[in-house]
Amino acid sequence: MTDTLAGPAKAHETTPPAAAVQEVRRDIGTFHQSDLLAILGAGAASLSATTLVFHHLAPFSGKVGFVIMAFLAFLAFYALLVSLEENGPAVRARLAAAIIHGLAFLVLLALAYMIGFTLVRGIQALRHLNFFTQDLRNAGPLEPLTVGGITHAVVGTLEMITIALAITIPLGLICAIFLSEIPGAFSRFVRTVVEAMTALPSIVAGLFIYATFILILGFELSGLAAALAISVMMLPIIIRAADVVLRLVPGSLREASQALGSGQWRTVWHVVLPTARSGLTTAVILGTARGIGETSPVLLTAGYTANMNVNPLKGPMVSLPLATFELVKSPQPTMIARGFGTAAVLLLLVLILFVVARIIGGRPPGSLSRRQEHRRVLASYRDLERFDRRSGVETASAPSLFVLDDRPQATPPRSGDHRSTLLRRRSR
Secondary structure, rough: OOHHHHHHHHHHHHOOOOOOOOOOOOOOOOOOOOHHHHHHHHHHHHHHHHHHHHHHHHHOOOOHHHHHHHHHHHHEEEEEHOOOOOOOOHHHHHHHHHHHHHHHHHHHHHHHHHHHHHHHHHHHHOOOHHHOOOOOOOOOOOOOOOOOOOOOHHHHHHHHHHHHHHHHHHHHHHHHHHHHHOHHHHHHHHHHHHHHHHHOOHHHHHHHHHHHHHHHHHOOHHHHHHHHHHHHHHHHHHHHHHHHHHHOOOHHHHHHHHHOOHHHHHHHHHHHHHHHHHHHHHHHHHHHHHHOOOOOOHHHHOOOOOOOOOOEEEEEEEEOHHHHHHHHOOOHHHHHHHHHHHHHHHHHHHHHHHHHHHHOOOOOOOOHHHHHHHHHHHHHHHHHHHHHHOOOOOOOOOOOOOEEOOOOOOOOOOOOOOHHHOOEEOOO
């Protein structure tokens, strides 16, 4: 009996413990050589399989269908190749990354194809200087590309979008500030109306301005009427985007400003708006992109003309999208080339406007230009003068010399310098 009891106990003592299984840590964010080989292999296999299906096995045709089927086949082959070396979670992570990057690549490919197709079709007109310096008053359907241009359309587009921005930027920002800073039942109603107007068809905006501004008030077709119609399209976009940006400003910044004695509107002007400056610029860019490409509102409210008209208050005026629409309808190859050249100029104009907007509003919060820093220092000096007058201390009438760390300087120090706290003022 002793041996019987000792047997299992001895076996239990001599049995080695099971080896602990250590999971190998995988870095799925690093791109390895095996990943490159898997991508290349999946790409070659997907192209081969899609070509075989389209040309030999099934009656499929079309470039769009070929691209979609090739992309789906690529995902399948890529998941199969990754599964040979990785387990389930790693395969899913790699597959999700491939889907995201693949969709982004398809979007960039479509954008590049659109821009390239426009440039290739319009290069015949773009290489002539008169295309940028003349209008179409002397360019008939059978005239060569050495006659006529789109100067009148460029001027019309710039005038319309300038008037529209002058209307929508103040109204859009004020409305967005109202929605974000004054919550209540009425602000919720206004936000609902704005969200509904973002899906407003452009033809409805054109008909609204045509009925009110032209038929009821008696004004004629003009660039101003077209700018008003464009403003109706731009305003809800700017309000909605600016409202989202202003609501993302941390509440602690507002609380800190109000704790220092600033009122609500002074806090909005000096804290909220500078913090959200880059986001507000993006909102204006979105609205500009919506308005600058509209065709039907301009056609209803400004008409079409082949002559130059620089007066937005009187007479028909044409824009670049409307000129493109009218030119590509012609069966003549020269007119179609002018239409695609006009579209290419529109793309270039939009790019220039976006770059200018980014330069103006793309500065991060707290980063000031030299002129803004100078104004900030002078404002601090005026505040110091006011405090000295309250305390009865005589001060100099104007800042004549700035001293930084006991070293005189001819100009105020940079506000971003940590030594600016040592700023002192001396009279001559």
